[in-house]
Each structure stands twice: as C-alpha cells, then as structure tokens.
Amino acid sequence: MAREIAKAYEPQQIEPRWAEFWVKEALFKADPNAPGPVFSIVIPPPNVTGSLHIGHMLEHTEIDILTRWHRMRGYNTLYLPGMDHAGISTQRVVVKYLADQGINYQKLGREEFEKHVWKWKEEAGGQIIEQMKGIGESCDWSRERFTLSPEMSRNVREVFVRLYEEGLIYRATRLVNWCPDCLTVLSDLEVVHEERQGHLWHIKYPVVGTKEFLTVATTRPETMLGDTAVAVHPEDERYKHLVGKKALLPLMNREIPIIADEIVDREFGTGAVKITPAHDPNDFETGKRHKLAEIDVMTDDAHMNANAGAYAGMDRFEARKKIVEDLKTQGLLAKITDHTNAIGLCERSKTVVEPRISTQWFCKMKDLAAPAIKAVEEYKPGKEGTILIIPENRRTEYLNWMHNIRDWTISRQLWWGHRIPAWYCKENKHITVARETPAKCATCGSANLEQDPDVLDTWFSSQLWPFSTLGWPEKTQDFKTYYPTTLMINGYDILFFWVARMIMMGIHFTGKVPFRTVYLHSLVRTGSGEKMSKSKGTGLDPVALNQQYGTDAMRFCLASMAAPGTDIILSDDKLASARNFANKIWNAARFLFVNLDKFEQTGAKLEELASPEVRARAPYAVDGKVPLVDAWLFARLAATVEMVNDALANYRFHEAAQSVYQFFWGDFCDWYIEWVKPELQSVDRERATVAWKNLSAAFDAALRLLHPFMPFLTEELWHQLPQATGAKSIALGHFPEADARWKNPDALRDVAQIQEIVGALRNIRADLKLDPKKKVAAEFATSETATGRVIQTNQEALERFAILSELRIVPREQFDAKNGVVRSTATFDVRLMYSEAVDANVERTRLKKEIEGLQKAISSKEKQLGDETFRSRAPEKIIKGLEATLAQQKIEQDKLLKRLRDLDGGSSQAAGT
RNA sequence: GGGCGCUUAGCUCAGCGGUUAGAGCGUUCGGUUUACACCCGAAAGGUCGUCCGUUCGAAUCGGACAGUGCCCACCA
Numbered sequence: 011m012a013r014e015i016a017k018a019y020e021p022q023q024i025e026p027r028w029a030e031f032w033v034k035e036a037l038f039k040a041d042p043n044a045p046g047p048v049f050s051i052v053i054p055p056p057n058v059t060g061s062l063h064i065g066h067m068l069e070h071t072e073i074d075i076l077t078r079w080h081r082m083r084g085y086n087t088l089y090l091p092g093m094d095h096a097g098i099s100t101q102r103v104v105v106k107y108l109a110d111q112g113i114n115y116q117k118l119g120r121e122e123f124e125k126h127v128w129k130w131k132e133e134a135g136g137q138i139i140e141q142m143k144g145i146g147e148s149c150d151w152s153r154e155r156f157t158l159s160p161e162m163s164r165n166v167r168e169v170f171v172r173l174y175e176e177g178l179i180y181r182a183t184r185l186v187n188w189c190p191d192c193l194t195v196l197s198d199l200e201v202v203h204e205e206r207q208g209h210l211w212h213i214k215y216p217v218v219g220t221k222e223f224l225t226v227a228t229t230r231p232e233t234m235l236g237d238t239a240v241a242v243h244p245e246d247e248r249y250k251h252l253v254g255k256k257a258l259l260p261l262m263n264r265e266i267p268i269i270a271d272e273i274v275d276r277e278f279g280t281g282a283v284k285i286t287p288a289h290d291p292n293d294f295e296t297g298k299r300h301k302l303a304e305i306d307v308m309t310d311d312a313h314m315n316a317n318a319g320a321y322a323g324m325d326r327f328e329a330r331k332k333i334v335e336d337l338k339t340q341g342l343l344a345k346i347t348d349h350t351n352a353i354g355l356c357e358r359s360k361t362v363v364e365p366r367i368s369t370q371w372f373c374k375m376k377d378l379a380a381p382a383i384k385a386v387e388e389y390k391p392g393k394e395g396t397i398l399i400i401p402e403n404r405r406t407e408y409l410n411w412m413h414n415i416r417d418w419t420i421s422r423q424l425w426w427g428h429r430i431p432a433w434y435c436k437e438n439k440h441i442t443v444a445r446e447t448p449a450k451c452a453t454c455g456s457a458n459l460e461q462d463p464d465v466l467d468t469w470f471s472s473q474l475w476p477f478s479t480l481g482w483p484e485k486t487q488d489f490k491t492y493y494p495t496t497l498m499i500n501g502y503d504i505l506f507f508w509v510a511r512m513i514m515m516g517i518h519f520t521g522k523v524p525f526r527t528v529y530l531h532s533l534v535r536t537g538s539g540e541k542m543s544k545s546k547g548t549g550l551d552p553v554a555l556n557q558q559y560g561t562d563a564m565r566f567c568l569a570s571m572a573a574p575g576t577d578i579i580l581s582d583d584k585l586a587s588a589r590n591f592a593n594k595i596w597n598a599a600r601f602l603f604v605n606l607d608k609f610e611q612t613g614a615k616l617e618e619l620a621s622p623e624v625r626a627r628a629p630y631a632v633d634g635k636v637p638l639v640d641a642w643l644f645a646r647l648a649a650t651v652e653m654v655n656d657a658l659a660n661y662r663f664h665e666a667a668q669s670v671y672q673f674f675w676g677d678f679c680d681w682y683i684e685w686v687k688p689e690l691q692s693v694d695r696e697r698a699t700v701a702w703k704n705l706s707a708a709f710d711a712a713l714r715l716l717h718p719f720m721p722f723l724t725e726e727l728w729h730q731l732p733q734a735t736g737a738k739s740i741a742l743g744h745f746p747e748a749d750a751r752w753k754n755p756d757a758l759r760d761v762a763q764i765q766e767i768v769g770a771l772r773n774i775r776a777d778l779k780l781d782p783k784k785k786v787a788a789e790f791a792t793s794e795t796a797t798g799r800v801i802q803t804n805q806e807a808l809e810r811f812a813i814l815s816e817l818r819i820v821p822r823e824q825f826d827a828k829n830g831v832v833r834s835t836a837t838f839d840v841r842l843m844y845s846e847a848v849d850a851n852v853e854r855t856r857l858k859k860e861i862e863g864l865q866k867a868i869s870s871k872e873k874q875l876g877d878e879t880f881r882s883r884a885p886e887k888i889i890k891g892l893e894a895t896l897a898q899q900k901i902e903q904d905k906l907l908k909r910l911r912d913l914d915g916g917s918s919q920a921a922g923t
Numbered sequence: 924g925g926g927c928g929c930u931u932a933g934c935u936c937a938g939c940g941g942u943u944a945g946a947g948c949g950u951u952c953g954g955u956u957u958a959c960a961c962c963c964g965a966a967a968g969g970u971c972g973u974c975c976g977u978u979c980g981a982a983u984c985g986g987a988c989a990g991u992g993c994c995c996a997c998c999a
Contacts, residue, residue, distance in 0.1 A: 203996075274998095283998090286999095292998075410995085573936080577928095577992090579936090581934090594958090596961095775964085775965080776953065782954055783954090813956090870942090882979075884941080884979055899942095
C-alpha cells in the first residue's frame with residue numbers, strides 16, 4: 011500500500027476525525043473496578059455561559075497531558091468533565107439575551123424565567139463541552155456533570171440542612187455588599203477593589219445652640235442624608251467640648267448627636283467623622299455601639315429613596331453632585347481636597363458596590379477552616395489527610411487567608427441557582443430548614459409556608475464538586491475508587507473562591523481531603539502583562555488559534571511555557587515554533603513511510619519488519635552488535651523518558667516539553683535519521699532490515715513519548731504504522747519506559763565525541779565559506795585509543811556529516827598542525843586539508859579569541875585551586891573536577907598557542923600581504 | 924496600609940549555591956543534501972537591574988535601593 015501523506019502537516023484535516031473517534035469509541039471511559047493505581051481528576055467546571063478561552067486551554071492542556079500520561083502508564087484513570095451553572099453570570103447573560111428580544115425578565119416571573127434559562131442552556135449553553143471534545147480532551151463523557159442537576163440539588167440541600175443543624179449556617183441582618191446592577195448581595199470575594207482618584211469633601215455641620223461648626227470630611231457626601239451622628243475621638247482636645255451636644259445635619263435639618271468614639275483617627279481629615287450606619291461598615295459598627303438609628307437612604311438600584319428628602323429619586327452620583335452644589339450655595343462646604351481611595355466594584359458588572367443593611371444567610375467559617383488549615387499545614391508526602399499546594403507561595407497565601415477567614419454571605423437575590431431550602435411561616439416568621447419541601451412549620455405547625463425566594467452563591471454548589479460528582483452521599487463504587495481525587499489543577503485566581511472551600515467541605519462532609527495535591531497554574535497574560543479579558547478585547551481566541559496552528563501546536567506551546575509560578579505571555583512566534591515542531595514530526599513520519607513503501611516494493615512483509623512485537627524488541631543488532639547510533643538513540647530515549655517522567659511528576663511541563671523537543675528534533679531527526687539514511691537504502695538487505703526495524707521502533711517510541719503533549723498528530727501517525735489487530739489507539743498503549751536495555755553511557759559518550767568532531771569540521775568549512783558540495787580530505791589524531799576506535803568504526807558517517815573525501819586517522823606524533831585548517835581540543839586534533847589561501851588574519855583573530863577565553867577560565871581555576879581555604883573546604887568532587895578540566899584546558903591552550911606561533915612565523919606568506 | 928512576584932542575549936523566557944550562563948524567536952553568513960525552506964549547516968550576541976553582605980565559591984542565599992506587575996485590606 012502506497013502511503014499518501016501530505017507534504018505539510020494539516021491539522022485541520024486530521025483533528026476532527028480523531029476527536030470524533032475518541033468520543034464515539036468512548037475510549038476514555040473509566041472503570042472503577044479496573045486494576046492499577048488510581049489517577050482521578052475532576053475538571054474545574056467551566057461556566058455554562060462560557061466558551062473556551064485561553065486560560066481554559068492552558069488548564070485543560072495541563073490536565074489532559076497528565077491524564078494521558080498516567081493512563082499510558084497503567085493507571086486506572088478518570089478525567090471527569092462538567093459545567094457550572096454560574097448563577098450571576100448566567101442570569102446576566104440570559105437577562106440580556108431576553109432583553110435583546112424585547113422581553114423583560116421581571117415581567118416574565120420567576121418560573122417562566124427559569125424555563126427560559128434552561129432552554130437557553132440547551133441551545134446556547136454548554137458550547138464549551140463541544141469545544142473540549144473538539145480539542146480531544148480525554149474525558150469520560152459518560153460521567154459529565156452539571157452543578158444544577160437534580161443530583162447536585164439533592165446534595166446541596168443535604169449539605170445546607172446539615173450545616174444549618176450544626177449551627178454553621180445562620181440568618182442575620184448585617185451590612186453587606188450590594189450590587190445595584192445585579193440587584194443582589196455579594197460575598198467579600200466578589201467585590202474587587204480599584205484605586206480611583208476621588209475627593210474628600212469637608213462639610214460644616216452647625217452645632218446646635220452655638221455659633222460653632224463641626225467640620226467633617228467625607229468621600230461620599232450623598233450618604234450624609236442618612237447620618238445619625240457625628241463622631242470625634244474622645245481624647246481630641248479640639249472637640250471635647252462638643253461631645254454630648256447636637257449638630258444640625260445640613261440639607262436635612264435633623265438634629266444628630268455628637269459622640270465620642272475611639273474609631274476616629276484624629277490625624278485623618280478634620281478628625282470629625284459623620285456616622286452613617288446604613289451605608290458604611292465602620293459606621294454600622296459604631297452605630298451598634300451607640301445605639302444609633304440606621305437610615306437607609308437608597309433604593310435597590312442605588313437611587314435615593316424617600317428618606318433622602320428633596321433628593322429622592324436621584325441616582326446616587328447625581329445626588330452627590332447636587333448635594334455638593336447645595337452645600338456650596340449654603341456656605342457649608344469648607345473645602346474639597348484630592349484623595350485616592352480603593353473603591354469596591356462588583357466582579358461581574360463592575361458597578362460600584364453599595365454597603366447596605368440587609369437580612370441574609372451566612373456560613374460560619376472559623377470552625378470549618380480549622381481542619382482545612384491543618385490538612386495543608388501538616389502536609390507530608392504520603393501522609394493521609396494532608397494536601398500539597400504547589401507552588402509554595404500559594405500555600406502561604408492560602409494559609410494567610412484561611413487564618414483570617416470571615417463569614418461567607420451565601421444567599422443571592424437571583425432566580426438562577428439552588429433555591430435556599432428554608433421556609434417561613436407567614437404567621438410567626440418561624441424558619442423551617444428541610445431536605446424536602448415541608449408541609450408545616452417545624453415550630454408552630456402552621457401550614458402557611460413560603461419558601462425563601464433567594465438562591466445560593468454559585469460557589470456553594472461548586473465547593474461540593476469533588477465528591478458530589480462521584481455519587482456522594484451514597485457510597486458508590488465511583489466514590490470508593492476515585493475519591494479523594496488525585497489532583498486538582500486550576501488557576502490561582504480561584505484559590506479562595508473555590509479551592510479553599512472545597513477543602514473545607516470535603517473534610518467536613520466526607521472526613522477526607524477532596525484531593526491530595528493542588529497545582530495552581532499560571533495565568534495567560536497579554537503582551538503588556540494584563541490578565542486577558544474578552545471585554546477589553548485583549549483576549550486571544552484559542553479556538554481560532556487552534557484552527558490556525560493546530561491544537562497540538564497550541565498544547566505544546568502552552569506546555570513549553572508553563573513554568574510553575576510564572577505567568578505566560580503567548581505570541582505568534584511561539585505558536586509558529588510549536589507548529590513547526592508538529593510539522594517536523596509529520597515529516598519525519600513521511601520519511602519513514604517513504605522507506606516503508608520501498609520496502610514493500612521489495613516484497614517484504616511490513617508486519618515482519620515493524621509489528622508492535624517487532625518494535626518492542628528493538629534495538630536490533632548487526633552481526634551481534636547494535637550499531638552505535640541505534641544504541642545511542644535508545645540511550646537518549648531512555649534519558650528523555652526519565653526527564654519527562656520526572657518533570658511531569660513535578661508539574662514542570664516546560665521541562666518535559668523541552669526534553670521531548672530536543673530529543674525528537676535534535677537527536678532523532680538531526681542525527682539519527684541523517685545517520686541511518688544510507689543503511690536504509692543499503693543493498694545488503696539484512697543490514698537495511700535492521701536499520702528499518704530500529705528506525706520504526708524508535709519512531710514508535712517517540713510517538714508514544716509525544717502523545718500526551720500532541721495527541722492528534724501522534725494518533726494519526728501511529729495508526730499508519732503497521733499494527734497488529736485490535737490496537738485501537740495510541741492513547742491506550744504504553745508510555746515508553748526507561749528500559750535498562752536502552753541505557754548506554756558508552757554510546758552516549760561516543761556519539762557526543764563524534765558530534766564534537768563533526769562540529770569542528772563544519773565550523774572550519776563555514777569559516778572558509780567552502781562550497782557545501784565540495785568534498786575535502788581531513789586528518790584526525792587522538793591520544794585516546796577508545797576515541798580512535800570509535801572514529802574508525804564510524805568513519806563513513808563522519809565523512810558524510812562533514813562532507814569529507816576521506817578521513818585519515820594518523821598517530822598523534824604524525825599529525826601536521828601547520829598546514830590546512832586545524833581545530834583542537836584536549837582529546838583530539840582535526841585538520842581539514844585545504845590548501846588554498848587561508849586568511850591568516852581571520853584565523854589569528856579566531857585563535858586569539860579562543861585563547862583569551864581559555865585563559866580566563868584557566869586563570870580563575872588556578873586562582874581557586876591555589877587558595878588554601880578553598881582546598882580545605884570545598885568538596886573533593888568539585889576540586890577533582892576543577893583539576894581535570896584545568897588540565898584539559900591547558901593542553902588545549904598549548905595547542906592553540908603553538909598554532910598561533912606557527913601562523914605568525916609564516917604569516918607574510920600565507921596572508922600574501 | 925499589608926503581602927507576594929519579577930528584573931538574565933535585540934525580543935519572550937528557562938536556569939535558582941559549584942567548573943567558559945541556556946532555549947525559542949529575531950539577526951548575520953552559507954545552502955534547491957530525493958522527510959521537512961514550517962528546512963539544513965555555521966556564527967555573532969550577556970560585567971545575569973544597582974549597591975552591600977553571607978560563603979572557599981553567588982545569576983542562584985540575605986539585606987537595602989530602583990524600576991515593574993499582581994494579590995489582600997471597612998481609615999471616613
């Protein structure tokens with residue numbers, strides 16, 4: 011069969027086929043009863059509204075690399091996919107979607123709206139799952155989960171009720187973060203702070219019964235309408251006489267007390283502060299201490315309400331302007347100064363958050379946090395119940411945050427989400443919290459019940475993800491086998507939102523940590539270092555880039571940049587480089603297949619040359635001896651496998667990627683393939699057969715090594731290798747092992763020596779600008795007998811690589827360093843016998859530079875070795891190493907100096923000047 | 924206000940106590956070698972931000988400073 015294979019790798023032609031194949035064949039379906047050690051990972055569920063962005067691409071690449079790698083090494087592997095219902099985000103998206111069609115969601119009513127969201131989810135949502143399938147993630151699609159499915163709802167209610175019964179969930183009236191745009195309360199984490207240039211307005215409050223004014227400074231004049239006191243520091247001499255008196259609140263003409271409280275900072279502003287308990291967290295506390303009234307002056311959507319007198323109905327910022335104007339008119343505005351402060355914005359809508367008094371549900375965190383802190387603090391490798399967080403600095407961040415954790419506002423004034431399982435009786439407002447809708451009030455027995463209209467924070471259900479997706483609270487086989495999960499990979503931006511809470515809930519409800527290791531990956535940033543964002547137009551679309559460069563190239567590129575702890579800046583350059591690598595692999599395969607066709611034409615049976623069994627027995631020998639380059643390649647392969655295994659075990663994706671890149675391109679293509687070309691075409695069929703067997707075995711191993719990084723390309727090419735029946739996918743095959751048979755330090759050393767000699771000769775040729783086709787003779791001498799033998803037995807390859815007409819090996823003492831162009835190292839001398847005029851000046855400059863470099867190295871070593879303290883304190887190994895290198899460098903330098911002298915001696919002749 | 928990073932070749936970044944500091948891209952030179960110009964060969968290019976310290980030895984550890992980025996934080 012002649013293999014038709016495109017000249018350049020075209021991922022677009024290939025990827026969809028395998029993506030479909032992997033899904034259709036349910037290739038990655040996990041079996042909890044399968045043998046082997048377990049590797050389980052649950053996906054950080056992407057938002058149902060989302061499409062794949064570059065951050066997912068990185069995260070999923072890392073997850074999928076590790077998943078495929080484990081699976082190929084015989085682990086019982088589960089990669090569980092799913093999505094998050096993403097309360098606020100989704101509700102916002104669908105509200106807008108409806109509004110675009112002229113539908114007001116509030117008029118629709120709750121039930122109708124929910125139906126619309128589900129419908130929207132079926133039609134437009136979940137795009138990301140299709141995209142994940144398209145990029146070939148090796149998930150078990152039969153276990154796909156959704157945080158708002160009936161099973162998850164049951165779990166959420168279970169958890170809520172238990173926490174309520176344990177007193178860890180409670181209802182209270184507090185000052186909370188209110189988003190006037192989303193019309194819901196937010197948790198502290200959902201408020202993002204931003205430094206803004208603002209002002210400090212100094213406002214004069216007349217003191218009742220005197221001619222005095224008390225001037226307060228505020229950043230938010232509009233809230234003064236709700237002031238219920240003015241506070242000064244009890245020790246402040248300036249104001250002591252006013253404490254106990256009353257101030258007349260400007261614009262409202264309401265008398266409010268002047269109180270003393272230690273919270274006031276005498277240094278800040280005027281040292282007097284207006285107290286607005288309903289609109290400021292500090293003031294709220296102060297108000298409680300002094301039993302002040304709380305006057306809310308705003309509506310849900312941040313307009314002034316009836317309590318705001320003349321300003322009622324105005325937007326809060328308009329009101330601010332108007333109030334400042336009015337104060338100015340009345341002569342009560344003392345001054346305005348510049349002031350920068352960090353204001354809180356809603357994470358979703360970027361609206362300025364309004365602190366507001368509200369009755370909400372909270373989760374008490376301190377007790378839940380304690381064991382979760384312990385699990386991380388007491389981490390030791392292999393110690394049950396402890397968790398490793400990588401990188402290290404995130405571990406510290408986690409612990410700091412956990413030690414200072416505060417209660418979590420879990421209710422949301424939304425319709426999309428898990429409805430709070432609490433009912434109130436209309437008569438007495440008693441609370442009944444229950445798993446199933448109750449028939450009557452648990453306290454008074456009233457049947458007149460009304461469910462709490464609110465839903466839970468999205469993260470309340472996501473925090474249950476690692477166990478709720480595996481069948482909890484039932485002890486299913488999945489749960490028994492796959493929980494605790496092995497690993498959690500996600501971005502450090504949701505360490506507190508999600509990871510911390512999963513750890514707390516996992517421990518609390520299952521008695522076990524939810525995962526053994528957390529690896530927090532980098533964020534992908536724009537060229538200017540900002541976090542990529544679609545709204546700012548700074549995002550890169552991975553789907554388009556995958557289309558352009560190929561998913562494998564994208565994966566490889568991200569992996570090769572994913573050094574732990576540093577963020578990634580992606581660029582076209584790097585993607586192109588990865589794409590070139592894919593193409594390189596493709597073309598190496600083409601080379602292989604061309605040979606394969608040639609072999610078939612000779613009547614050979616491919617199965618006898620390269621069936622999996624044949625491949626597994628490589629490397630093959632000629633006359634009882636494995637050819638040097640084959641031994642070398644397999645030794646390099648073993649070393650690479652070890653590096654990759656070690657790197658991936660430590661989440662060092664960039665090192666793993668770099669190793670396979672170097673192996674495939676540098677070792678396999680540049681040296682091995684070039685080396686064996688003549689053997690493959692050898693008329694000696696036996697010789698050619700061995701070369702073919704070793705080549706195809708090496709290629710097969712390389713494909714398997716590459717597979718976790720580049721699944722599509724490797725799957726495609728692997729299927730074109732001669733297969734025994736029943737081999738379904740490379741993904742189910744074995745990852746290469748660093749086989750003891752492959753390890754071969756001698757071969758590594760010998761080929762390195764040859765590479766060095768070839769390098770020296772090529773360097774001469776390039777210096778002389780020799781015609782690359784012109785074959786020239788060379789002379790070689792060495793003091794090492796082993797090297798001499800290696801050169802002799804590999805003379806043909808050496809001549810080919812250095813384009814020599816012949817390579818003469820001479821005894822050391824017969825080596826003529828005076829003619830031609832010479833390169834020397836401590837162990838060998840090599841001379842290109844090129845008689846035409848050599849520019850002596852160029853040669854002299856090169857020699858001088860090299861000698862200078864050597865001299866620097868020699869001097870520093872001599873100095874160090876001459877130092878008695880160094881000799882007495884440095885380890886033996888270092889000293890011996892230094893001495894050995896020094897000796898080599900001296901030999902080399904002597905040779906170079908001698909040549910420089912020779913050159914100077916005959917310079918006028920050679921240079922022709 | 925606290926905390927955490929980063930500063931290494933023109934660019935983007937690895938390396939994080941030991942011998943002449945690496946990669947990719949870019950640059951220069953030379954190539955139509957029948958797998959690949961998404962290629963092959965060669966080369967140039969760095970006092971590892973500055974200063975001080977620890978050490979026999981520092982790009983690597985500690986401190987200060989200067990730039991730069993991020994996270995946390997209820998001083999109006």
